[in-house]
Amino acid sequence: MNIYDVSEKAGVSIATVSRVINGNPNVSEKTKQKVLDVMEEIGYTPNVFARGLGLNTMKTIGIMCSDSSDPFLANAVYYIERELRKNGYDSFLCCTGYELKNKQNYLNLLLSKRVDAVILVGSSFLEFNKKDNGYIINAAKEVPVMMINGYLNNPGIYCTLCDDYQSTYDAAVHFISQDKKDILYLYTSKSYSGIQKMNGYKAAVSEHLGKVNEDLIQICPGNMTASKELLLLLSKGGLKFSAVIAAEDILGVGAIKYAKEAKLTIPDELSIIGYNNSLLATCCDPELTSIDNHVETLSISTVSNLMRVLNGENVPNKITISNDLIIRNTTDFTI
């Protein structure tokens, strides 16, 4: 059931069949109908390999994401996939994990599969050591590379970011204006996003309070128990803090658990802000005030930019989308 079978049954040449398939207007209505009927009848499907062989494209985008079980990334992947489909593109998904070598392998794999572009989801694709980003920069020489929450200023790389710096800056300023000056900052990852967030916090503190107390900046594994235990430990060690800004909701939930164990009232004795506005934020008790980074907008914007790039249009290298603070019961903001 290939184009030859169709052409034979329809009594036309394969060229005509190809024209019908591709919507070429230079076919008489009558011939066109005949061909369509035959295709329907024998259940013909074009062979993507043969097509790809000539065109060297399969209308397919490679998506890389470090961990699809991370709710933020999973949501992003979901929206990206949906938007791509709307535009007639399919996608390859690769869950790369966090090791550089794997990321490199997967990116090469995608290129060898002749994807039309690559989307890197999440800031874990930027390495500390700048040289280690070479594989991304090289890939961008072959196909467009879109990054979500990562930023590289190189030709062929287009970045869509959320304004993590500003959100933690604002969050810290909120606390400070409530006279909560000893704000603990809790984070898990030193990814691009992670650093932006931390810088926002630091900027707010140093601008409004003078010096940043490095003891109030703590790294912590990305699970609830670790977060709770760390806070208990810090508190036992004599560290004072009346507010927590957590770079992930799950760390914020840990802070809630800590407050309960330490018999602190929320939000009076301890205020908490989480990050991502994930499901977790409404499941805990009290519910967690959290920063919403608009995954859907981020994803839609990325795909729409990609379409413009593939279309040869001129697209800015960097687009930043602002975040929202979703106020719940772990703070007494009114705003």
Place this chain on the structure above:
Amino acid sequence: MNIYDVSEKAGVSIATVSRVINGNPNVSEKTKQKVLDVMEEIGYTPNVFARGLGLNTMKTIGIMCSDSSDPFLANAVYYIERELRKNGYDSFLCCTGYELKNKQNYLNLLLSKRVDAVILVGSSFLEFNKKDNGYIINAAKEVPVMMINGYLNNPGIYCTLCDDYQSTYDAAVHFISQDKKDILYLYTSKSYSGIQKMNGYKAAVSEHLGKVNEDLIQICPGNMTASKELLLLLSKGGLKFSAVIAAEDILGVGAIKYAKEAKLTIPDELSIIGYNNSLLATCCDPELTSIDNHVETLSISTVSNLMRVLNGENVPNKITISNDLIIRNTTDFTI
């Protein structure tokens, strides 16, 4: 940079280059090295289209999942992807949503992309109306179809299931043996899994208590607030229940919130069991006893069976994996 360029530079024929690429032993070590060197030098990558055209396979598996932002499904996709990669296969991911028509379109799309097999993740791929499953049965005539948490007894379809019937049966029996006889069953979906779970509950109740009280079986949208509100309403309406079995963790969390609002102690006045043992179960307070359905095992088993199928081995049509009850603080089980 195709096989001809390599053959020219290396001073051999394309056949020899092809042999080197495919690890054919009939090449002298010397020639082989020369070819490998040239490939390295000019950065040659085989063209998958040309290769696929001849072999009619691209070593690619299509994965369908209704919603990759569902934590259970996201985890499954993650593990499946990892296992496929280990076996040298890539994957196309399709997030289909819940509409039949979309599912059909996506499945056809995958077939037209010439995937080597299809994996359907999650029980939402089985329709109520049996005729509506025809598209799956048809697809199985072309390529192997693997189902996770769905069951169709047809040639070419291989199902891996978790024993949802048994888990809710056991959960209900646990409650009954504690003299908690008015067990509310809360569910969201009438998928294959959903029905298995409900049947387990019903069987336990009717075997140990006689008649099933249909008022104690309630459907509820899959979010926390809906669950809480529903329980408040039922309770106001005079319905008595001292235990809740929730078909999703999120519904269980809603039940916790309800208990707090109704000033019921947990687990004494109200015991709760959730389902999936997701992150949510440890984020709420008290932490939620939940049924763990072993996503990872489910995924590994599915991929390993698929490999055997592709290898022409004989594989059973149905494999069932048992669940675990993870005991936390919303029950006073000791076991």
Place this chain on the structure above:
DNA sequence: TTGTACGCGTTATCAA
């Protein structure tokens, strides 16, 4: 051990 030549199913160019 190596090379030649054909087939895979399309798209696109050119001629009719």
Place this chain on the structure above:
DNA sequence: TTGATAACGCGTACAA
């Protein structure tokens, strides 16, 4: 409006 044919890059049967 239609048809014949080259080109796409690879695997492989067959010949050397």
